[in-house]
Amino acid sequence: xxxxxxxxxxxxxxxxxxxxxxxxxxxxxxxxxxxxxxxxxxxxxxxxxxxxxxxxxxxxxxxxxxxxxxxxxxxxxxxxxxxxxxxxxxxxxxxxxxxxxxxxxxxxxxxxxxxxxxxxxxxxxxxxxxxxxxxxxxxxxxxxxxxxxxxxxxxxxxxxxxxxxxxxxxxxxxxxxxxxxxxxxxxxxxxxxxxxxxxxxxxxxxxxxxxxxxxxxxxxxxxxxxxxxxxxxxxxxxxxxxxxxxxxxxxxxxxxxxxxxxxxxxxxxxxxxxxxxxxxxxxxxxxxxxxxxxxxxxxxxxxxxxxxxxx
Ligand SMILES: Cc1cc2nc3c(=O)[nH]c(=O)nc-3n(C[C@H](O)[C@H](O)[C@H](O)COP(=O)(O)OP(=O)(O)OC[C@H]3O[C@@H](n4cnc5c(N)ncnc54)[C@H](O)[C@@H]3O)c2cc1C
Numbered sequence: 001x002x003x004x005x006x007x008x009x010x011x012x013x014x015x016x017x018x019x020x021x022x023x024x025x026x027x028x029x030x031x032x033x034x035x036x037x038x039x040x041x042x043x044x045x046x047x048x049x050x051x052x053x054x055x056x057x058x059x060x061x062x063x064x065x066x067x068x069x070x071x072x073x074x075x076x077x078x079x080x081x082x083x084x085x086x087x088x089x090x091x092x093x094x095x096x097x098x099x100x101x102x103x104x105x106x107x108x109x110x111x112x113x114x115x116x117x118x119x120x121x122x123x124x125x126x127x128x129x130x131x132x133x134x135x136x137x138x139x140x141x142x143x144x145x146x147x148x149x150x151x152x153x154x155x156x157x158x159x160x161x162x163x164x165x166x167x168x169x170x171x172x173x174x175x176x177x178x179x180x181x182x183x184x185x186x187x188x189x190x191x192x193x194x195x196x197x198x199x200x201x202x203x204x205x206x207x208x209x210x211x212x213x214x215x216x217x218x219x220x221x222x223x224x225x226x227x228x229x230x231x232x233x234x235x236x237x238x239x240x241x242x243x244x245x246x247x248x249x250x251x252x253x254x255x256x257x258x259x260x261x262x263x264x265x266x267x268x269x270x271x272x273x274x275x276x277x278x279x280x281x282x283x284x285x286x287x288x289x290x291x292x293x294x295x296x297x298x299x300x301x302x303x304x305x306x307x308x309x310x311x
Contacts, residue, residue: 003103005029006298008094010081011110013039014280015271017065018287019108024072028295032076036062049280080154080232090265097154098183105298108290109269116230122204130210135159135227136237144168145224152179155229157188164191260290268294
C-alpha cells in the first residue's frame with residue numbers, strides 16, 4: 001500500500017502550523033487539517049510573544065503562519081477530522097468530514113482545548129444520566145432511545161448521523177445554523193434527522209435522569225439522551241478512542257514525553273492539547289519539536305521500507 005503522507009497534523013493553530021513548517025522543511029510530506037478561524041488565537045490580541053511588537057491580531061499571525069507552512073512544502077486542507085483508523089504496522093488512516101481518506105506514518109495532535117458545554121443549570125449533575133459530551137464514546141448506551149444533539153459544527157453533524165443508525169429518533173439543535181462542508185450537510189439532510197435552527201435549549205428536564213429538553217420557544221422535546229458536541233471532534237473522540245494516553249485527572253489533555261511523543265508509536269501532540277500554560281510560545285515550541293521528531297521518525301520508516309535507499 002502506498003502511504004500518502006509522512007505526517008498529518010490535526011489543527012491549523014500556532015502549534016500545528018509550526019509543526020508543519022519544521023516537518024516540511026525536513027522534506028517530509030505533510031498535510032495540515034483544521035480550520036484557522038477555529039484556533040483560540042484567531043480573535044486574540046498578542047503582545048507577549050517574542051519578536052512581535054503587539055498588540056497584534058491572532059488572525060494576522062495565523063495568516064502568515066499558513067503562508068510559511070505552504071512555502072515550506074506542506075499541504076493545507078481546511079476540513080475537520082471525524083475519524084482515525086489504526087491500520088497494521090502503525091499506519092494510520094485519517095478521515096475528514098468530506099469523507100477524504102489520507103494514510104500516514106505519523107500524526108501530530110494540535111487540536112487545542114475545547115471550551116464546550118452549554119452552561120445550563122444541572123448540566124454537570126446530569127452528565128452520565130442522559131447528558132454526554134462524546135457521541136463516539138456513549139452512542140451505544142442509547143440504542144433504540146430518543147436523543148438530541150446540540151452543536152453547529154462537524155462533531156454535531158457527524159454525531160447526529162451516527163446516532164440516526166442507532167437511536168429511534170434524533171433531533172439536531174444548532175445555535176446559529178450549520179457550519180459544515182456541503183457534503184456533510186447533504187449526508188445529514190438525507191438521514192432521518194430533524195434539524196432545529198435558531199431555537200436553543202433553555203432547560204434540561206428530569207429529576208435524577210434527563211427526560212427531555214425545553215427550547216427557548218417553549219417547545220418541549222422528550223429525550224433520553226442529549227449529546228453536547230460543539231465545534232469539531234476533540235481529544236476525547238479522536239485521541240482517547242485511538243488509545244492515546246490522556247491525563248488521568250481531567251481526561252482532557254494528551255500525555256507526552258520531552259520529544260512530544262505519546263504512548264503510541266508515530267503519534268505526537270503539541271500545544272494547548274498537552275496542558276497548561278495556554279500560550280502561543282509554548283504551542284510553537286512544542287510544535288517545532290513535534291514536527292521535527294515526527295518527520296525524522298516517518299522518513300526513517302520510509303527509507304527502511306525502500307530497502308535502505310536515501311530520499
Ligand atoms: C481570548 C484569548 C486570548 C489569548 N491571549 C493570549 C496571549 O495574549 N498570549 C498568548 O501567548 N496566548 C494567548 N491565548 C492562548 C493562545 O491563543 C493558545 O495558547 C494557542 O492558540 C494554542 O495553540 P494550539 O495550536 O495549541 O491550538 P489552537 O490555536 O486552539 O488551534 C486548534 C486547531 O485545531 C483544529 N481542530 C480542532 N478539532 C479538530 C478536528 N477534529 N480536526 C481537525 N482540526 C481540528 C482547529 O480547527 C484549530 O485550527 C489566548 C487565547 C484566547 C482564547
